[in-house]
Amino acid sequence: MVVNGKNISYSYDCNDTSYALRNVDLSIEQGEFVCILGCNGSGKSTLVRHLNALLQLQHGELTIAGIDVSNENDIWRLRRICGMVFQNPDNQFVSSVVEEDIAFGLENYEVPREEIPEKVNSALLLVDMEGYDKRAPNSLSGGQKQRIALAGVLALEPDIIIFDEVTAMLDPDGKQEVLEMMRKLHKAGKTIIAITHYVEEAVHADSVILMHEGKMIASGKTRDILTDVQLLKIAEIMPPMAVRVYYDLLDAGVKLKECPITNEELAEKICKLP
Amino acid sequence: MQITIDNLSYTYTDPSGQTVHALQSVSCSIDPGDFTGIIGRTGCGKTTLILLIAGLLTPTKGHIFLDGRDINDKSYDRNLLRQSIGVVFQYPEVQLFETTVEKDVAFGLTYSRLGSKEKEDRIEWALETMGFDFEKIRKQSPLALSGGEKRRVAIAGVLAVKPKILIFDEPIAGLDPYGRQNFMELVSRLNDDGTTIIMISHNMDALAEYTKRLIVLDEGKVIQSGKTRDIFLGWGRDTRGTEPQQIASLISKGKNTLLDDVVTYDDLIFALKKQLLGVEQHE
Ligand SMILES: Nc1ncnc2c1ncn2[C@@H]1O[C@H](COP(=O)(O)OP(=O)(O)O)[C@@H](O)[C@H]1O
Ligand SMILES: Nc1ncnc2c1ncn2[C@@H]1O[C@H](COP(=O)(O)OP(=O)(O)O)[C@@H](O)[C@H]1O
Ligand SMILES: [Mg+2]
Numbered sequence: 001m002v003v004n005g006k007n008i009s010y011s012y013d014c015n016d017t018s019y020a021l022r023n024v025d026l027s028i029e030q031g032e033f034v035c036i037l038g039c040n041g042s043g044k045s046t047l048v049r050h051l052n053a054l055l056q057l058q059h060g061e062l063t064i065a066g067i068d069v070s071n072e073n074d075i076w077r078l079r080r081i082c083g084m085v086f087q088n089p090d091n092q093f094v095s096s097v098v099e100e101d102i103a104f105g106l107e108n109y110e111v112p113r114e115e116i117p118e119k120v121n122s123a124l125l126l127v128d129m130e131g132y133d134k135r136a137p138n139s140l141s142g143g144q145k146q147r148i149a150l151a152g153v154l155a156l157e158p159d160i161i162i163f164d165e166v167t168a169m170l171d172p173d174g175k176q177e178v179l180e181m182m183r184k185l186h187k188a189g190k191t192i193i194a195i196t197h198y199v200e201e202a203v204h205a206d207s208v209i210l211m212h213e214g215k216m217i218a219s220g221k222t223r224d225i226l227t228d229v230q231l232l233k234i235a236e237i238m239p240p241m242a243v244r245v246y247y248d249l250l251d252a253g254v255k256l257k258e259c260p261i262t263n264e265e266l267a268e269k270i271c272k273l274p
Numbered sequence: 275m276q277i278t279i280d281n282l283s284y285t286y287t288d289p290s291g292q293t294v295h296a297l298q299s300v301s302c303s304i305d306p307g308d309f310t311g312i313i314g315r316t317g318c319g320k321t322t323l324i325l326l327i328a329g330l331l332t333p334t335k336g337h338i339f340l341d342g343r344d345i346n347d348k349s350y351d352r353n354l355l356r357q358s359i360g361v362v363f364q365y366p367e368v369q370l371f372e373t374t375v376e377k378d379v380a381f382g383l384t385y386s387r388l389g390s391k392e393k394e395d396r397i398e399w400a401l402e403t404m405g406f407d408f409e410k411i412r413k414q415s416p417l418a419l420s421g422g423e424k425r426r427v428a429i430a431g432v433l434a435v436k437p438k439i440l441i442f443d444e445p446i447a448g449l450d451p452y453g454r455q456n457f458m459e460l461v462s463r464l465n466d467d468g469t470t471i472i473m474i475s476h477n478m479d480a481l482a483e484y485t486k487r488l489i490v491l492d493e494g495k496v497i498q499s500g501k502t503r504d505i506f507l508g509w510g511r512d513t514r515g516t517e518p519q520q521i522a523s524l525i526s527k528g529k530n531t532l533l534d535d536v537v538t539y540d541d542l543i544f545a546l547k548k549q550l551l552g553v554e555q556h557e
């Protein structure tokens with residue numbers, strides 16, 4: 001397990017009356033694509049912020065690739081292994097030139113100067129943004145900004161990449177661009193942890209962790225979780241549209257073979273009906 | 275209030291002297307009581323357009339008329355403009371700064387001529403309209419609230435002024451599905467009560483469900499405007515539509531029969547029942 005957490009609890013006010021996280025056990029395999037699904041305020045960000053020690057562990061245990069997150073000497077090593085892209089594309093840039101922005105992280109990690117341009121270029125290539133090195137991040141579209149932010153993370157060659165609601169502010173094209181990126185990195189062997197409250201984004205994950213009121217209320221194979229409407233209801237998450245259609249048709253007396261989770265599966269099953 | 279936009283252009287000049295033609299010869303109109311969505315990809319000029327309508331930018335060229343009067347005319351009463359149009363910017367929750375929720379909402383009424391009793395009534399009304407229990411929330415610190423709650427408090431601050439026109443810049447971005455639905459229903463109720471609503475959003479499904487009209491921008495120009503349903507149906511098999519439209523399109527491709535007239539989820543279920551069971555009526 002590349003991520004191994006036991007009994008993690010966290011309280012922002014430190015007086016132990018209200019918990020943002022409560023007794024969460026977490027295990028994620030190397031190379032897995034995991035989606036953390038939950039409504040606003042369910043504790044998703046709080047949970048993943050423990051993974052690269054943006055938040056300090058208060059209760060429980062957590063190791064990332066064998067590194068204990070509470071060991072302060074290892075913080076920088078940890079953050080290099082575990083990169084993170086955030087929701088707002090507009091406030092993750094430190095420089096007004098793309099290449100400087102990506103170089104910034106590398107300089108922080110004291111990568112030798114002569115190696116930096118090469119690493120910046122290969123990071124831009126990975127996110128399909130070669131040729132944008134001299135541009136100002138401000139002049140880019142939302143999806144492009146998120147890909148540049150991602151390039152900054154990729155330049156450090158992390159094993160684990162966390163996406164914290166990175167599509168929330170993007171237009172439909174931008175969303176697709178970024179989701180495409182996640183799938184590509186997953187194929188290339190990275191461990192992907194994607195946070196979202198859009199089930200449509202969860203369908204491509206290997207597994208889903210369902211959060212509600214600071215607790216992990218379920219975890220398992222994507223298909224099992226996304227077709228369990230009772231469970232999703234408790235989590236205050238709307239099931240995928242394909243699942244909703246399946247149950248509405250069932251109510252009307254039309255039974256499809258198996259409950260689909262993607263629109264493509266739904267269409268295929270409907271087309272197979274006599 | 276009738277909004278008429280006539281041949282409006284806006285050009286930004288950044289510090290290096292470079293110019294961006296954010297809007298070019300835009301003309302359109304918004305009737306009193308409309309619920310109008312503005313869509314288009316990032317950078318197409320949506321935010322610029324609403325800043326101009328609210329009088330927060332001055333046009334490079336062209337005019338904006340409110341009930342026939344040019345809002346950029348020297349004789350136009352700026353105070354009237356501020357009372358008539360309320361703008362909720364993107365991520366309004368970052369602008370909360372008072373010590374209590376009540377004070378934050380009151381801030382919007384700083385320039386109003388209401389007496390203190392009336393002000394308090396307004397604050398109570400605005401917070402209750404946004405779904406809060408006034409007595410419970412009034413003395414709380416805005417900083418202690420969740421993201422969604424903060425956003426509703428920020429909107430209450432704009433609402434308290436009772437503007438005739440309410441403009442929202444991507445108000446549901448980042449809200450979870452039920453939060454989104456609650457918010458859209460609440461805005462619809464304000465619209466039912468006569469408030470003109472203008473809303474920028476990327477969420478096609480929410481726009482299809484709730485707005486009456488759409489303005490589609492591309493590279494600073496209006497490329498389409500009209501009734502929401504007509505515009506969605508006009509796109510046909512295009513991928514830009516709503517999720518039910520995409521499903522209908524996939525089914526049509528596989529089955530060689532068209533699921534026409536599908537825009538919303540209810541349309542989809544209706545069309546499927548009709549096709550699979552021969553059931554004719556909406557439930
Ligand atoms: N910086 C903070 N200070 C105090 N409370 C916070 C802070 N960040 C989050 N919370 C609270 O912790 C809970 C979990 O929040 P969060 O992890 O951000 O949820 P999610 O990412 O699922 O929306 C919420 O009740 C939220 O209000
Ligand atoms: N303050 C500014 N200075 C220079 N250019 C700007 C400024 N604000 C916006 N722009 C540019 O104007 C165009 C339209 O922007 P905007 O109205 O914000 O679009 P949207 O809201 O549709 O994303 C974009 O090309 C954007 O980069
Ligand atoms: Mg979060």
Ligand SMILES: [Mg+2]
Nearest residue numbers: 320321322443
């Ligand atoms: Mg905008």
